[in-house]
Amino acid sequence: METYKLPELPYAYNALVPYISEEQLGIHHDKHHAAYVKGANDILEKLDKARKESAEIDMKSALKSLSFNIGGHILHSLFWANMAPKAGGEPKGKLLEEIKNNFGSFDQFKKEFTAAAMSIEGSGWAALVKEEKSGKLIIMQIEKHNQNMYPAASLILVLDMWEHAFYIDYKNEKGKFVDAFWNLVNWAEAGKRLQ
Numbered sequence: 001m002e003t004y005k006l007p008e009l010p011y012a013y014n015a016l017v018p019y020i021s022e023e024q025l026g027i028h029h030d031k032h033h034a035a036y037v038k039g040a041n042d043i044l045e046k047l048d049k050a051r052k053e054s055a056e057i058d059m060k061s062a063l064k065s066l067s068f069n070i071g072g073h074i075l076h077s078l079f080w081a082n083m084a085p086k087a088g089g090e091p092k093g094k095l096l097e098e099i100k101n102n103f104g105s106f107d108q109f110k111k112e113f114t115a116a117a118m119s120i121e122g123s124g125w126a127a128l129v130k131e132e133k134s135g136k137l138i139i140m141q142i143e144k145h146n147q148n149m150y151p152a153a154s155l156i157l158v159l160d161m162w163e164h165a166f167y168i169d170y171k172n173e174k175g176k177f178v179d180a181f182w183n184l185v186n187w188a189e190a191g192k193r194l195q
């Protein structure tokens with residue numbers, strides 16, 4: 001029983017060159033993202049099996065791992081979709097308006113988002129979210145795949161800052177990867193998520 005499936009990329013493996021190479025994108029999607037999908041399915045199966053056999057299970061460890069893998073799957077799926085070939089530039093319409101309202105200007109937002117991405121400790125994500133209680137757009141750092149998240153926040157834009165996202169193309173120069181990302185942002189997709 002497969003609950004989660006690896007989505008196909010919405011573009012070809014070489015579509016994001018020169019910002020993300022075919023090899024980098026291929027390994028990231030086919031190996032890393034695939035591993036989270038398998039991990040989530042395996043744990044659900046393990047929980048199911050333990051239920052049927054009335055077996056004891058280390059619930060804390062199973063649920064921690066389940067949340068890690070589902071988080072990885074969801075974030076990567078959003079990440080592929082919020083990039084596109086021949087994209088980048090500035091958002092339009094309501095998203096641009098809300099970015100200006102919340103951050104003062106698009107440039108200021110870009111500066112803060114870049115700083116958030118660059119200062120993540122270890123593996124994690126930078127994300128632009130709409131915090132539902134206040135309706136504010138907020139930048140957050142996601143540790144690994146699932147920590148530091150606001151309970152009620154919709155993800156609008158995510159950037160994978162795990163080393164596996166850039167080491168083939170940029171080695172330790174993650175700043176170059178963040179610069180490259182700004183040329184790939186699919187603002188139309190981000191705008192849809194805001195709705």
Ligand SMILES: [Fe+2]
Binds near residue numbers: 028160162164
């Ligand atoms: Fe990743």
